[in-house]
Amino acid sequence: MSEERNIIHSFGEFSTWLSTLEDLDETLWSKPISEGKWSVSEIVAHIMNWDHHLLFEVIPSVREGKGMEFPECDPFNKKASDYAKSGVSQAKLLKEVRYKRELLVKELHTVPTVMLNKPLTVNGETHCPHTGLPYSLIVITHHFIYHDQHHQKQITEFLEANTVV
Structure with missing residues (x-):
């Protein structure tokens, strides 16, 4: 598997987590x-909000x-926070996040390697x-893999500190 496909595969592992x-x-x-x-x-x-942006804008x-x-x-992040506090159920939000990530990964796999590597600007930079x-x-x-991992670590540490074993 190419390096690009490995990166996309790793990005998709968030769904499993x-x-x-x-x-x-x-x-x-x-x-x-x-x-x-x-x-x-x-x-x-x-995370779902950023996935949506990548999928439909980037x-x-x-x-x-x-x-x-x-x-x-x-x-942008406040919109995500507001949605999480809107009364959406845990099961529904998890289903939405998983669906969005899987859709994004599927779409990334359709992007030709040359296009994945093409130098482009980000906000002009x-x-x-x-x-x-x-x-x-x-x-x-x-x-975004590092972004996911950062937040996964925060959540994991929070849960370890707050779960009675």
Whole structure:
């Protein structure tokens, strides 16, 4: 399997990890992971919101040979938080997140390798300020794997600290 396909496969593993949250107690699901932080439900909705953006904004833009645009984070993330607090059930949100990620992974697999690697701008910038790498769809996908892992670690640590064994 090519490096690009391995990255996409790794990105899809988040769907499998979601199953660990299916039987989570509702109190823990909606409790902030620490003072001033989001709850597990808000984090999960946040990831789904970014997946939606990648699927319906970023990939079409890349297919058209345009740069990638990402919205201002705070208002964008607030929409996810609001949705998580809207009364959507845990089961429904998990189903939606899994469906969105699987759809996104399926779509990424249809993007030709040359297009995955094509250098493009992100909000007008050509290179990632953290890695120095030129931006491309596969580089952004790789960044989102780290984003997922960051939030998975937060959730896992929260659950370990709050679960009676």
